[in-house]
Structures are given as structure tokens and as C-alpha cells.
Amino acid sequence: MLRFIINPHSRSGKGKKIWENLKSLLPQDLIYQQFFTEYPGHGSKLAAQLTKEKEEPAPIVTIMGGDGSLNEALNGFHMENAPVLGYLPTGSGNDFARGMKLPADPAQALAHILNPKYFYQLDYGAVCYGDKARPASRRFLVSCGMGYDAAVCHQMNQTKIKKLLNAVHMGKISYLIIGIQQIIHCRFTDGTLKVDKQASIPLKNIAFISCHNLPYEGGGFPFAPGAKVDDGYLDLCIVTAKSRLRFTAVLFTAMLGGRHTRLNGVKLIRCREASLRLNAPLPLHTDGEVLGFYYGMEITCHPRELPTVW
Known part of the structure; x- marks a missing residue:
């Protein structure tokens, strides 16, 4: 199961439009859920809801936004039920993507999530x-x-x-x-x-x-x-x-x-x-x-x- 937490206000308010374009790249038979953040701190609440219970295998929870959106999700996750984290960079700083050598283009980053080559355990x-x-x-x-x-x-x-x-x-x-x-x-x-x-x-x-x-x-x-x-x-x-x-x-x-x-x-x-x-x-x-x-x-x-x- 793929789940997306999307900051529609990222990239100077273009986040929602970027996500609509990305959705067209998803396979038609893919089962996924999408959640939009509506206010500061909402990403933490959504992340907490999505990790409230243990799932096997762990779901992939992908964050679309900037480093702040990632931080909100990390602080909402129930770490005993930690999901597999994915990331679509649409922030202004994007230091996580830069440090991880992730593609700066959200479409390329999505391709990596749909066809993953690497699984890591991060600190x-x-x-x-x-x-x-x-x-x-x-x-x-x-x-x-x-x-x-x-x-x-x-x-x-x-x-x-x-x-x-x-x-x-x-x-x-x-x-x-x-x-x-x-x-x-x-x-x-x-x-x-x-x-x-x-x-x-x-x-x-x-x-x-x-x-x-x-x-x-x-x-x-x-x-x-x-x-x-x-x-x-x-x-x-x-x-x-x-x-x-x-x-x-x-x-x-x-x-x-x-x-x-x-x-x-x-x-x-x-x-x-x-x-x-x-x-x-x-x-x-x-x-x-x-x-x-x-x-x-x-x-x-x-x-x-x-x-x-x-």
C-alpha cells in the first residue's frame, strides 16, 4: 500500500498542481491513498494516524513537500510501527534530498519509489x-x-x-x-x-x-x-x-x-x-x-x- 502526505502549499503554492501531474504517472492498477495537509502541524497528525497500528509488510508513506514537511511526518510517526519513508522534494531548501542524493525532480523521485532500487535504515x-x-x-x-x-x-x-x-x-x-x-x-x-x-x-x-x-x-x-x-x-x-x-x-x-x-x-x-x-x-x-x-x-x-x- 502506498500512502502520500502532500503539502499543497509547497513550491510557493504549486504543490497541488505538481501532485495532479504526478498522479498521471501512477500505474492505473496501483492502490494508494492521498492526504493533503491543511495547516501547520497537520502533517504530524496525519503521520500519526497512518502509523497507529502495526502493518506487515510496512506501508510506504511518501511525503511531498520540503524539509519542514518531512519533519512534521517524522514527529508524527509511531516509531514502533515505523513505515517505509518515501520523499518527493518540492521545498525551497531540499537539504534532505541534496544530502541523500535524491533526484531534485519530483517525477524522477516518484519513479524511484515505484521501482525502488535501495532500501536503507536511516538514523x-x-x-x-x-x-x-x-x-x-x-x-x-x-x-x-x-x-x-x-x-x-x-x-x-x-x-x-x-x-x-x-x-x-x-x-x-x-x-x-x-x-x-x-x-x-x-x-x-x-x-x-x-x-x-x-x-x-x-x-x-x-x-x-x-x-x-x-x-x-x-x-x-x-x-x-x-x-x-x-x-x-x-x-x-x-x-x-x-x-x-x-x-x-x-x-x-x-x-x-x-x-x-x-x-x-x-x-x-x-x-x-x-x-x-x-x-x-x-x-x-x-x-x-x-x-x-x-x-x-x-x-x-x-x-x-x-x-x-x-
């Missing part, structure tokens, strides 16, 4: 945040982060520039514009990082700390070029900077194929779990979805728990 991450009175947690498939990267995501989700540029297939420029703005406005703070229950590492002038299950975030920035989605580890990219000029150099070299890893103030750590504590609150995101401002986070890798097909 996913979970982040805990909030305080003792109101603890919260959320899963992520691509990345999570605190600081500059989350600030860019926050503004991206609010600006009208993104929709305008996506409409003319220039969505990446919106990331560049907002990224430059946030270099000026983002906050730096101090804190401590504890990795795999080792001694705490003091950090000064934290610009951002991103945690990666896949190499890219922010529409193609390879902040963790060595991250692998099925190795049982998460890759931390820690960026500290004494000045905004030096921080700009880090971001510029990151655009050039991940060369930022050679610079002072950039550190990559591979871990199974980590705990970050900050002196001042910074924004937190999971797969580009901003959760608010917090004084830290705790992350954990869940190795090879998500079946995927393409």
Missing part, C-alpha cells in the same frame, strides 16, 4: 529543550541548531521575499539575503558543551552550533560535510568567532564546498549524544522549523530506526 536525531517545568522534545532528520542558523530559519519563515523568489526559481537568493542580514543582527554568547558524557568543554563567543544527520542545511550549506545518515552518529559543527568579520569568513568559505572546516573557530565533533548549556538564550530549530529561544539543548542519535526507499 534520526532527537533534541530535548525547555526547562524542568515545561520540557519538550522533537525529532529531526536533517539537522538541528542553535544560534545563527536558527535565526536565519526564523526570518525565512516570516519573510515575503522567500515566496517571491521561489516563484521565479531563485529561492537560494533569499537564504543569501537573510543570511547577510543575520550576520549583523545575530547574538553571540558563551556556554559549555558536553559530548558523550565526557568532560564539559567551555566555549566563548558561540555564533552557532548545528547538529547534523546529513551534511547540508540552510538550502545547501555543507556545515558538516562528513555527516552520514546511517552511521549511528550525529556531527556537530561548532562555530565561535571573536568578530563578525571573522564569522563572515567562515560562512563564505562554507559556501565554497565546506572549506570552513579548516578555519580557526570551527570545530567538528562526531557523537552519539551531546548537551549544550548557554549563558543567554538563542533560537533553536529542527530541520528549519524554529521552536523558540532557549538556554540549551540535549541531542541524541537514534541509529538505523527509520526505513527509507528510493
